[in-house]
Amino acid sequence: MADTPLQDQSLQTPQASAQDQENRAAQEAARKRGRFGLFFWIPSAWLGFIIFCAVFADLLPLLPNDEMDFLALAAPPMATEEHFLGTDLQGRDILSRILYGARVSLTVGMVATAIGMTFGLMIGLLAGYYRGRVETAITLGLDTLLALPGLVVLLLASVIFGGSLTIVSVSLGILLIPPFARISRANTLNFAQREFVVAAKAMGARDFRIIVFEILPNVVLPVAAYALVLVALAIVIEGALSFLGLSVPSPTPSWGGMIAEGRENLDDSPHVSFIPAIFMFLTVLSFNLVGDTLRSKLADLRESAL
Template sequence: MVDLSAVQPPAGKDTATSESIRIGNARAVARHRKSIALGLAFWLPVGWLLFVILASALVPVLGPVLGLAAPNAPNFMNLRAPIGTEGHLLGTDPMGRDLLSRVVWGGRVSLTVGFAAPAIGVGIGLVLGMLAGYYRGWVDEAIGIAIDSWLAIPGLVVLLLFSVIYGGSLLMVCVSLGLLFIPSAARITRAATIGAAQRDYVMAARAMGATDLRILLREILPNIIWPLMAFVMIDIPIAIVAEGSLSFLGLSVQAPTPSWGGMISEGRDYLEVAPHLTFVPAAVMFLTVLSFNLAGDALRKRVSGGRQGAH
């Protein structure tokens, strides 16, 4: 007869195998939970942002269809109505204007500045940073001196100067805020360009006779654009808060055009009797800014994780 005990694995080996399987399963579960958490941290904010953006963009078309009152239509028979008033879901302001309508229309101003200002700053900073990081030498020094000189000017002075000279138009608010984003965007782009310019694919393109413009646009730009996108996601809430601060000071778009900062400023005199006049637009701004920050953080983690995985 054959002794079966001679072909059975030792008990210690079974224990070690079971332990390694258990550890592997635990790590897989931990990775799955982390993936779910990262997904929620990204898609929940993105869902809120899509709702706010679509509501602000489509309100001229859908507002009358849904029975939303005009943002500047007063109702002197229903001043400072509380939240939940019939016909006014979020109440009315001191002139009887519908608060929900003004919040949605105000989002058009805040979001326009939030997207346009970083686009202006990052667009100019992208060009300057790529030129400085690719050519180096005197080009890098000249652009560095210009950026350092621009950083020496207080940002508030720039905003006040544009407001005084050109008035509180939406275009000037976007341009003045956009100029403040140029230095940081240029520095990030310069650092990324220096790293990308030393890669093998850039050297191969240069050896094949590709022009500098082609190398910058076809080889370097696609490899540095994602870190810049994460940077833009952080700049957008900064621009929204800055526009709100300017509106609060009366230096942004002028009344009766609604904006979140302007609504907060209008409601500060009624905090004791009608706090919702301030807290409703402040809550919408808070959730929007928080959502941009969370989505930007999640995007930055995915980009950095992908780059580490590529290495």
């Protein structure tokens, strides 16, 4: 009888060790899922640098972005001590104009995305929750807006109302409503059938309370993660409009405008177009990488919660 506890302990030890190994493996897998990795932190650092320079450009030791140096026209990078990234065809400092031009690109990208996300989120919530005729009418309106050629709409808006920062941001924001509304509607359809929503309806909660307090907190996260990708898209579209001369008027610097200024002198002064193009490429790529990482992490959290 005295040996029974020892025998029981010896029998339980392999089971306990196997369970401990499973727990450790699960914890290690959870830690790996929680790590963001270099493809998140390096793009985040670049975006932080660009946003900081754009916001505090007036406080940085930069040359005036509209000052012309006639002794250094189209100077290549590091040709002079004053112009680290060189000058454009009019002798203006490229580094200064890039950082001031980041204000235009980031403002258009973020404001347009905020407009599209705000209205698209609300429209998608209504379509996914009420279904029926409401969903049919909203879907028809979204499909109609998607059928419009976006670049033509932006060109018409710039020609009719003028190429200002406000007009470009609002016009582009309207065109971004349908993709946000579709993401919002798809997630609303998913959460509208969950137990907590059904329980809230059974308790007599009003539709407004259910939408705002039960569904919205679950829908806003995937929509916000998708917003980073559309910020990148908006920056590219603004660059295209600036390239065509239909965004902010000169001499206000913008990345697309700077690329356009050097297109006729690519053989002699390729840096005039290539340097702002590199900054735009890295910024757009960073927004995409950060957005993709956040969406994948959010999907992992959903799978672990199920």
